[in-house]
Amino acid sequence: MSLADKVLAVNNDLPIRTDKPVHSGKVRSVYWLTEADSRRLIQEKGYPVAPDAPLAVMVISDRISAFDCIWTGEGNLRGVPGKGAALNAIANHWFKLFKEQGLADSHILDIPHPAVWIVQKARPVMIEAIARQYITGSMWRAYSKGEREFCGIQLPDGLSKDQKLPELLITPSTKGILKGIPGVPEADDVNITRKNIEDNFAAFNFRSAGDIDRYEQLLKEGFDVISAELEKLDQVFVDTKFEFGYVTDAEGNEKLIYMDEVGTPDSSRIWDGAQYRNGEVVENSKEGFRQALLNHFPDPDILLNKDRMDEREALARDNELPESMLMDVSATYVGIAEKIIGEKLVISDNPKAEIVQVLRDAYGLID
Missing domain, CATH: 3.30.200.20 (Phosphorylase Kinase; domain 1)
Structure with a gap:
C-alpha cells in the first residue's frame, strides 16, 4: 500500500x-x-x-x-x-x-x-478567541512596528520576541463576516475589543452579557489546564484558539460549551521547553510548517500579503511540495499527539x- x-x-x-x-x-x-x-x-x-x-x-x-x-x-x-x-x-x-x-x-x-x-x-458564538501567553507571530510583527494596543489591550514597551507576557491575553477576532456592528469591519477574522462584544453581545450570538464573563473564564481555565499538562511534558503552551457555542442538554437547559477543537498543533503554538530555555524556538505545531513554506518559496511575501491572494492560491495549486516536507509535519503531529495521550x-x-x-x-x- x-x-x-x-x-x-x-x-x-x-x-x-x-x-x-x-x-x-x-x-x-x-x-x-x-x-x-x-x-x-x-x-x-x-x-x-x-x-x-x-x-x-x-x-x-x-x-x-x-x-x-x-x-x-x-x-x-x-x-x-x-x-x-x-x-x-x-x-x-x-x-x-x-x-x-x-x-x-x-x-x-x-x-x-x-x-x-x-x-x-x-449555536456558535461568532468569535475566535485567541489566548496568548507569549508574544510571537502576528502580535510580535505588529509590536515590533510600534503597535502597543491589541484588541483594546495596552502592552508595555520593552518586550522582546517570544517573551512570556505579563499575563494571559485574550485577543478575540470575528468568526465569519458580521454585518451592522458599529466599529467592526465587515470582514472575516478581524480583531475586536471586549467593549465591541459587550456593546453588541447579541450580534456575536451571546445569550446574555453575563456569558461574556463565562466565555472568558472557560477560555482562561481551559488554557491553564492544557498549559499545566504540557508543562509536565516539558512543552510550552504559547497561544491557542478557542471556539464556543450553545447546546441544549437532556433537561432542556441551554449551556455554553467548547466546540471545534482545542489545544491541537493546528489551533495552537507549542514549543519544546528545553530548547526554549536554551534561547531557541522549536515548534511542535503547524507553525513549523508555515516557516518551512516561507523558506521554500523564493518570494515569501506572497504567503504573508493578503493583497496577493490570487498568486498565493496559484502557488498552492501549481506546486507539489517535497514528500519530506509533509512527512516532517507528520512526525511533528504524531510525535506531540503520542506525548500528550x-x-x-x-x-x-x-x-x-x-x-x-x-x-x-x-x-x-x-x-
Whole structure:
C-alpha cells in the first residue's frame, strides 16, 4: 500500500445517510443526520442531549492548510499521514480533561473511529478567541512596528520576541463576516475589543452579557489546564484558539460549551521547553510548517500579503511540495499527539474503508 493510500484527503464523499448538503471546511466535513437517525441514535446510545437534538457526523481529513490554502505533495500525497487522527486524539484528550475538571462539556458525544466524531448541533458564538501567553507571530510583527494596543489591550514597551507576557491575553477576532456592528469591519477574522462584544453581545450570538464573563473564564481555565499538562511534558503552551457555542442538554437547559477543537498543533503554538530555555524556538505545531513554506518559496511575501491572494492560491495549486516536507509535519503531529495521550497513535492503513464499515455496522448510518 502506498503512502498516499493512508491519507484521508477527500472526506465529503462518504455514503452517510443525510438529507442536507455536506458542509466541508478546510479540514473537516460535517454530515447532518436525518431527524429519524438523530432520534434513534440518541435513544440507542443514551446520549445526554434533548431527544430531538440534531446530530452530525464530523469526519476529519489529513489535508493540510496554511496561509488560507490547501497544500499537497509529490507522489499524489494529498495530505499528511496521521494528521487527522493526531488532531482528534489531542482534542479528545483535552475535552475529556475539561469535563473531568468541571469546566464545561464539548459538542462531542461519541468517537466511532479515530477520524470521526458524532456531535450535537451547537449555536456558535461568532468569535475566535485567541489566548496568548507569549508574544510571537502576528502580535510580535505588529509590536515590533510600534503597535502597543491589541484588541483594546495596552502592552508595555520593552518586550522582546517570544517573551512570556505579563499575563494571559485574550485577543478575540470575528468568526465569519458580521454585518451592522458599529466599529467592526465587515470582514472575516478581524480583531475586536471586549467593549465591541459587550456593546453588541447579541450580534456575536451571546445569550446574555453575563456569558461574556463565562466565555472568558472557560477560555482562561481551559488554557491553564492544557498549559499545566504540557508543562509536565516539558512543552510550552504559547497561544491557542478557542471556539464556543450553545447546546441544549437532556433537561432542556441551554449551556455554553467548547466546540471545534482545542489545544491541537493546528489551533495552537507549542514549543519544546528545553530548547526554549536554551534561547531557541522549536515548534511542535503547524507553525513549523508555515516557516518551512516561507523558506521554500523564493518570494515569501506572497504567503504573508493578503493583497496577493490570487498568486498565493496559484502557488498552492501549481506546486507539489517535497514528500519530506509533509512527512516532517507528520512526525511533528504524531510525535506531540503520542506525548500528550501517553500511548501510540493508531494510524489507519485505509481510513475511508474503516469509517464506512463502523458507521454501517455499529451505527446504521450507511445503507
